[in-house]
Amino acid sequence: MMGGMAAGSKPLRSDAARNRDKLLVAATQVLAERGLDAPLEHIARRAGVSIGTLYNHFPTREALLGAILPQRMAALDEIAAAALADPDPWAGFTGFLEGLFTLQAEDHGLNDALTQSFSLATDVSQACHRGFLDVERIIERARAAGRLRADFEAGDLVTLVWAMSQVIRESMETAPDTWRRFLSFFLDGLRAEAARPIPHDHPVR
Amino acid sequence: MMGGMAAGSKPLRSDAARNRDKLLVAATQVLAERGLDAPLEHIARRAGVSIGTLYNHFPTREALLGAILPQRMAALDEIAAAALADPDPWAGFTGFLEGLFTLQAEDHGLNDALTQSFSLATDVSQACHRGFLDVERIIERARAAGRLRADFEAGDLVTLVWAMSQVIRESMETAPDTWRRFLSFFLDGLRAEAARPIPHDHPVR
DNA sequence: TATGAACATGAGGGTTTCCTCAAGTTTGTG
DNA sequence: CACAAACTTGAGGAAACCCTCATGTTCATA
Structure with missing residues (x-):
C-alpha cells in the first residue's frame, strides 16, 4: 500500500511495514463500516495483529485517523x-x-x-x-x-x-x-x- | 410535582414520594442539558439521592425516560x-x-x-x-x-x-x-x- | 413509642474501552 | 551464526458507566 515507508521517517523493518499496511487496510474498512469511534481492538483483530502493535504504529487514535482520512x-x-x-x-x-x-x-x-x-x-x-x-x-x-x-x-x-x-x-x-x-x-x-x-x-x- | 402518587400503583411513603419528585426534576434538567444518555449517577447526584434510590424508583433507564419524555x-x-x-x-x-x-x-x-x-x-x-x-x-x-x-x-x-x-x-x-x-x-x-x-x-x- | 414494612445507601462486581510495559520474538547485519 | 536493535505480544491497570444487594435507616400504624 505504501511500500513500507513512513512519510519523513526512517525506513521500517520489513515485518513492521507489512503490519502497518495491514493496519491501514483494516482501519479503512472498519472505520467505514462502524464509524469513527469503532474500538481499536476491532481494527487490530481484523489486521491480524495485537493491540500493542497498533499502538506501536499509531500512538493515538488521531494518528491513525490522520493516516487514513486525508486519503x-x-x-x-x-x-x-x-x-x-x-x-x-x-x-x-x-x-x-x-x-x-x-x-x-x-x-x-x-x-x-x-x-x-x-x-x-x-x-x-x-x-x-x-x-x-x-x-x-x-x-x-x-x-x-x-x-x-x-x-x-x-x-x-x-x-x-x-x-x-x-x-x-x-x-x-x-x-x-x-x-x-x-x-x-x-x-x-x-x-x-x-x-x-x-x-x-x-x-x- | 406529582403529589406523591405513582400512576396506577399503591401510594408511596412520604419520603419516597419526595425522592421520586426530586429525581424527576433532576432528570428533566440533566437530560435537557446533557442529552438522553447522560450518566444516571449525574441525575441521582443532582437529586441529592443515591444511585440505588434512582434504581428503586426507575428500574431501567427507559422507565425514567418514560416518566419524563411524554410530559x-x-x-x-x-x-x-x-x-x-x-x-x-x-x-x-x-x-x-x-x-x-x-x-x-x-x-x-x-x-x-x-x-x-x-x-x-x-x-x-x-x-x-x-x-x-x-x-x-x-x-x-x-x-x-x-x-x-x-x-x-x-x-x-x-x-x-x-x-x-x-x-x-x-x-x-x-x-x-x-x-x-x-x-x-x-x-x-x-x-x-x-x-x-x-x-x-x-x-x- | 415500639415494631415491621418500606425505603435508602453505597460499596462492589460486571462490562467495555482505553492505553502501557515487561517479556518474548523477529530481522538485518557483521 | 550470533547478536543487538527493532518489533510484537497480551496481560493488566485505569476510567467510565452499568446494575445489584446486604445492611442500615425512616416512616406509618397500633
Missing part, C-alpha cells in the same frame, strides 16, 4: 474538479453535492469526520478541509450565473453537511435514498427563483 | 393545536415547524429522543409520537391550500427532524440560530411554486 478525503478533490469543469455552473454545484453525500453515505467514518471535523486535531482537520478549498469557487460560480440564490454561503454548505450526515445515519439501513429526496427538496429552495429574504427577526419570545 | 412531548400538542387554529394553512405549517425545532433546541434530551425514537421502548415511543398525530392534518391542510408542494409527506417531516437535530447539536454553542437560517432555505423549497419533480433516477453508477 479518503482526496476523493473530494476529483469531485470538486469535475464540478468546476462542468460548463453549467448549477449542474456543477448540484453534482458536487451529490458526489459529496454519496461519499458520506458509503463511508460511516467519513460521515462522522465531516460532522466532527472541528473536534479533531488541527492537522487532521486541515487535511480534511483541503477538499473544501474549491467549494467557494463552486458556490460563487453558481451564484454569479444567477442560478444559486445570492445569500447562500460556504457556511450554509457546512450546515447542509451536518444535516445530511444525520439523514444518512438514520436512513441508511432502511431507506438508503432518503437523502436524495431530501436534497432534492433542499435544492428547490436554493434556486435563485425560489429565494425569499431570510427573516432575521429576533425571535418572538 | 415534555406534550408541549407539541399545544403547538400543533395552534398550527391548526391558524387561519393561514401555510403559516400554521411553518409555525409548527418553528415551534418543534425551538423545543428541540431548548432540550438536548428531546432532540435525542426525536431522532432515536424508534429505538426506544414501544410505550415511550408511542407517547412521543402522540404529538405527531396532528401532523398529517397540518401538512394536508397546507397542501390543499396550494401552498405546500404536493409531494411533501409526513415521512419527509421525519427526515427534516433528523436533519435539524444534527444542525442544532452542532451549532447550538457557537451560533444558535443557524437552524433558523437553514429552515428558511428549506421552506423556500417546500412552497408549491418552487417544487420541481423529484428525479428518481437509479443512480448513475
